[in-house]
Amino acid sequence: MTAAGAQSVPGSYRDPAGGVHRLGDRILRTVSPEHEEDFNVALRTGLLDRLADEGRIVAFESLPLPAEALGLAGAVRVLEHPRLPFISHPYEWSFEALRAAALHHLDIHLEVMEGGVTLSDASAYNVQFIGTRPVFIDHLSFRPYRDGEIWAGYRQFCEQFLNPLLFCAATGVMPNAWYRGALEGIPTSDVRRLLPWRAKLSRRVLLHVVAHSALEKAGPASGEAAGAAKAALLPRDAFLRMLRDLRAWIAKLQPKGRRSLWSDYMTTCSYTDDEQAAKKEEVAAFAAAVAPGMLWDMGCNTGEYSLLALKSGARRAIGWDGDAAAVDAAFVAAQAAGAELTPLVGDLANPSPSQGWSQAERAGLLERSSADAVMALAVVHHLLFGANVPLPQAVGWLVGIGPRGLIEFVPPGDVQVRAMIARRSTHHPYDRDTFVAALQRVARIERSTVLGPSARELFWYDRTR
């Protein structure tokens, strides 16, 4: 359905109901002839318009046909959507973000069921975040509910929402690395094997994990199962009970024994109140002067400086940190502040790659978008000592993300850096001169500010000049 002009978005090939296309900066969605009637019925209920007005699904507008001029000949309907500020993947979400997305999915499903509409799938990739606000993005998932039908997306919901949350709640282990490797989510049978026996004493775990997985293992052949699904029904009440019960359960889950190195960093860091005040002043001045539409805070910790930058002139921010508990704290803080910050889990030394079908389905970090400005506060020494990245490479990579930025250099004499050095017999050169030379090779240093006696220093760069 794509001709010259509009380009199919790599992640949207799966659904035969239609596809998403990019035409310059425009985002277009085509509806296939086979799905036209289902989509029209869902649209006529007015539910999609209401959800879009409330900002719970991404806004849409039907474009006049024929769509040949857009390079989309043959489409029976074309929708145009506003471009989202950033596309994140579920394996980059913290526990709280994944929970928010799961609840959003269930709430929308429960609401449209009241109007005789259901969702054809339950993919976590169909939820995106604007700030910390979840937004459902797949309008072709909506189709008329047929009385007695089963929940087609139940298994997918378990694998992509419930199982990662439950695994974390029962074990305290974050599922992000596993999820990143298993793009379709975490299989129920695997979670069943790994959950401690005490977790399996719960009625809901027995039902959605143990029984679910046992029935899959010992289930009849798919033909027989499909025949049974035609012969028997899932009454609407039972369907709604499942959705409501999952909602109540997920709303109460908590990561087991949550304890983080960084989530209490703000109270245990090695510099004084005056230095912290000076650092805040410099961050605010940077955000006010540059006024970035999109700021990436690399190593965002609990989001304190991202939130400050947003108050001072940045319009939106994405925060990255490898510590999922700190990212959760940032997510909750951003929610409370109503700030346009999306904190995400990511190891800066191993950012999300392009992967999935054709190695393009889920775009890697830098293939997705770039920033107008970058903040990397007290991060560079972690790349050097934690991941053995030489200073010029660490600085080059950070500067490559955004044309302007603020990078903090923590001197080798700092108590935390000294502790890192003490644990190693050898490491790449780490000193101010090497750092400055590395930064000057890729950008112009606009100004540098020493924060105080610790000699921590903030460098404001601009690589556009």
Add this chain to the structure above:
Amino acid sequence: MTIRNRTSRLAEHIVLGSVFVLASSAAPAFAYLDPGTGSMMLQLMLGGVAGALVVGKLYLHRAREFIRSVGRRLRAG
């Protein structure tokens, strides 16, 4: 607790009980499993008595096969 809730809890208990009996008797005999089969069966059983009966029927022949195979093994041994 309303009657409806009690009924739904009862349905869940029936599902859980049946699953343990079925899972313990079922051999991993299928070369190919529809990955959605378990989710489909669970929902049919949660749907009420009619669904549970349909699912039960599907498993019945497997249970018979299992008993026959045990009988054969006993006779052979």
